[in-house]
Amino acid sequence: MDIENMVGNSAPTCSEVTQAERRIHAAVPPCAGDHTVVAASHHNxxxxxxxxTGTAQRKMRSGIDGADLALLEAVTDISWIAERYRRVVVASGDHAFTFAVASLRTAGVEVIVIRPDVGLSSALRRAAGPNVVALGSRIPSNVINLFTHTKDAA
Incomplete structure (x- = not known):
């Protein structure tokens, strides 16, 4: 999950990240046992x-495309992933994931790309094939979410 890309700005707030998480889960509901990786610049x-708010490995990296590079480290060993996972969900619109998506699909892994509201790379769209889904709809402000996740302060 490239959180900055999914939020749609380079300096997201905590509430924007939480909203993006809800929208990502609305687009592709998580399954028990999922291994989630979320990345951002160290500034964010x-x-x-x-x-x-959910369980996830959080990665951060500085520099141009830092979050993309941190996420790409998680998918460097395509054969290892193909042996262990049936499905990989990429939440980003960046072209940086094109090779990883194409390689995973070639290895027999179902790949779903959740596209942000704005900015889906045409190369990533082609690599994903028919498995591109829109970021889930926003939760209206007048809806009370009874199942919110909270994080205890340590």
């Missing part, structure tokens, strides 16, 4: 750490 580490 606190928003990612405290805004993403």
């Amino acid at each position: 580490a606190l928003a990612m750490i405290y805004g993403w």
